[in-house]
Amino acid sequence: MKILHTGDWHLGHTLFGYDRTEEQQSMLQQMVGIAKEQQPDVFVIAGDVYHTPQPSAAIQTLFNKTIIQLHDQCPKMPIVVTAGNHDSSSKHEIFRTPWEYLNVFMIGSFDRDNPHRHILQIPGVGFVIALPFTHERNLQGGVLQQLLDETEKRNTDHLPVLLTAHTTIAGANFKGHDDADGKTIGGIDAIDVHSIGTGYDYLALGHIHHPQFVHTGKHNVRYAGSPLPVSFDEEYEHSVSIVEIGSHGEQPKVQTVSIANPHPLTTLPAVGAASWKDAKTLLKDFPDDLPNYIRLNVEVTDALPSDAKQEAVQLTDGKQCRFCLINVVKHRSTRTATAQVTVEQLRLMTPLEVAQMYAKDTNMLFDEQMQQMMLEVMEQVKANI
Numbered sequence: 001m002k003i004l005h006t007g008d009w010h011l012g013h014t015l016f017g018y019d020r021t022e023e024q025q026s027m028l029q030q031m032v033g034i035a036k037e038q039q040p041d042v043f044v045i046a047g048d049v050y051h052t053p054q055p056s057a058a059i060q061t062l063f064n065k066t067i068i069q070l071h072d073q074c075p076k077m078p079i080v081v082t083a084g085n086h087d088s089s090s091k092h093e094i095f096r097t098p099w100e101y102l103n104v105f106m107i108g109s110f111d112r113d114n115p116h117r118h119i120l121q122i123p124g125v126g127f128v129i130a131l132p133f134t135h136e137r138n139l140q141g142g143v144l145q146q147l148l149d150e151t152e153k154r155n156t157d158h159l160p161v162l163l164t165a166h167t168t169i170a171g172a173n174f175k176g177h178d179d180a181d182g183k184t185i186g187g188i189d190a191i192d193v194h195s196i197g198t199g200y201d202y203l204a205l206g207h208i209h210h211p212q213f214v215h216t217g218k219h220n221v222r223y224a225g226s227p228l229p230v231s232f233d234e235e236y237e238h239s240v241s242i243v244e245i246g247s248h249g250e251q252p253k254v255q256t257v258s259i260a261n262p263h264p265l266t267t268l269p270a271v272g273a274a275s276w277k278d279a280k281t282l283l284k285d286f287p288d289d290l291p292n293y294i295r296l297n298v299e300v301t302d303a304l305p306s307d308a309k310q311e312a313v314q315l316t317d318g319k320q321c322r323f324c325l326i327n328v329v330k331h332r333s334t335r336t337a338t339a340q341v342t343v344e345q346l347r348l349m350t351p352l353e354v355a356q357m358y359a360k361d362t363n364m365l366f367d368e369q370m371q372q373m374m375l376e377v378m379e380q381v382k383a384n385i
């Protein structure tokens, strides 16, 4: 079973007022090209098709045309599209019935009364259990394990089982989501991957934009990530995941195919922050012909000049780039708890407390499991001294 796993398209997203249709069109055309080349058995969009529950008619038309193109490239390939927390679950399903004639499955909301409707069987290929974003309470009572067990029962030929969901899994790297605190990301509380149950060969996730495997001991739980950056903090490569599973119980093989963005998101300077004077020089020296979006990271001790934004806009006059914002970084010594702690205070703290403070300052996930691991490592170090 060959799966093209993607999600978080966020169609209709605008960046600081700039229209991104051109980028979205380019991304969708690349998607069609990848499907044509890879000829997957199933195409999975794991939620957040649109950026808002009220996408414009133009952007919906663009999506519909793309799905038709995907279908034309691979007529036998089921296209499974679940709704994410950004989508309207009811609108997502309006054309569910006509879409099914084209082998396209629009799954908008979780059907607690008829959960078996979420099991799609692709004859001779495998099973897809397709879950849209839903409140955690809808999944209580072991309903996911029941779905997995029901699939297992139907799966007499030991075909691969794919589960897709749009949620936050605890322990994932959430870089790029500025509202994340490690427990809740983008408004969705983190759940333990083990609470989902067992019996799937690959869990195709959407919601977190950073492509990654979630550490579970098995290499089969993955966020494909967003194909286009939605924020400046998504400073990593954007791609789709191509997943191949031999048979039920086999380890999936995963490779990625990059998606290029005609308008890259660029932060100046690339690392750290510059003084306002240096930031202006960087912007002035930015090549005239690059159509990038620009964010300036400026370090200030007091405040920026009141006309700073205007000045920045003027500096980009005659350039192709699109100035977006000045990100003010307060001088580090006043920002973090770590920087303020005295040597005396530090001496009174346990190593775990120091690590907790550091994790908090740097927005690093440091949950109970990691704390336990750190304590174990310390015990081992002590034992070896």
Ligand SMILES: [Mn+2]
Pocket (backbone or CB within 6 Å): 008, 010, 048, 084, 086, 207, 208, 209
């Ligand atoms: Mn998303």
